[in-house]
Amino acid sequence: SAPVAIVAAMHEELSALLAQMPDEQRVRAAGRDFWVGHLHGQPVVAVLSRIGKVAAAVTATVLLERFGVRAIVFTGVAGGLAPGVNVGDVVVATQLLQHDLDASPIFPKYEVPLMGLSRFAADTAIGDALAAVAEETLRDPVALLGQEAVDEFGLRSPKVHRGLLVSGDRFVSTAAESDALRRNLPDALAVEMEGAAVAQVCHDYGVPFAAMRTISDRADDAAHGDFARFVAEVASRYSLALASAWLAT
Ligand code: ADE
Incomplete structure (x- = not known):
């Protein structure tokens, strides 16, 4: 059967998963390495998109056109952003929106011009399955990350959230900017x-899309420092645990 694509922006987010693909073959396309192989016996193409909406959109297009995922x-x-969405929690998207898209007054703020749509729906079946494996995985954060990391990041009982995930070509690293996002997009x-860029490409192709983010x-x-420590130390362990548990179901 056709492979599923597992995509992350940065190496630090996918390194543990790439290390678990025993038979992967590297295919170069669009200046990226696509790792074609298996995870839990399932055909997979893993790739690092690099950061931002354009990088993600071109990666998605190559996955669809060339690899037939x-x-x-x-x-x-x-x-x-939302209150109670804390470091170490997992968000599984139900909808995705580009928070930096604004062609008003020609089109409503956030609407993708000529698509009449600002929110792209994520695939429900994949999202349900990812949320279920995330619930299971987060029940024992020590088993997932080790005691030291659990203490360092203060992960007491990490939670799974489902809902709106927003994307834009900005690293949001001030309270003023996140306050504005919360005000404009309360949910x-x-x-x-x-995420929202890939959701738009997948919508155009009619191919299911899902996003799970830690x-x-x-x-x-404090975002800059917190982000750097988290990606350096634990991010890829979440991606590996959740993707492999999902593929094993
Ligand atoms: N990815 C992780 N943290 C982020 C932030 N604060 N802004 C944008 N992307 C992020």
Whole structure:
């Protein structure tokens, strides 16, 4: 059967997963390495998109046109926006929106011009399955990350959230900017820089898309340092655990 794509922006978000693909073959395309192989016996193409909406969109297009993937799952980290979406929690998107898209007054703010749409729906079946494996995985954070990391990041009982994920070509690293996002988009759970772009490409192709993100920071004045520590130390372990548990179901 056709492979599924597992995509992250940065190496630090996918390194543990790439290390678990025993038979992967590297295929170069569009200046990227696509790792074609298996995970849990399932055909997979894993790739690093690099950061931002354009990088993510071109990666998605190559996955669809050249590798014929049957679904794209984006993983990695995000900044928490909604109250209670804390470092170490997992967000599984139900909808995705580009928070930096504004062609008003010609089109409503956030609407993708000529598509009449601002929110792209994520695939429900894949999202349900990812949320279920995330619930299971987060029940024992020590088994997932080790006691030291659990203590360092203060992960007491990490939670799974489902809802709106917003994307834009900005690393949100001030309380003023995250306050503005919360005000403008009160139901946004978290912010990152790729998901909604891939959701738009997958919508154009009619291929299922899902996004699962671990919260690395709160998109506030401490975001830069929190993000750097989280991606350096634990981000890829979440991606590996959740993707492999999902593929094993
Ligand atoms: N990814 C992780 N944290 C983020 C933030 N604060 N802003 C944008 N993308 C992020």
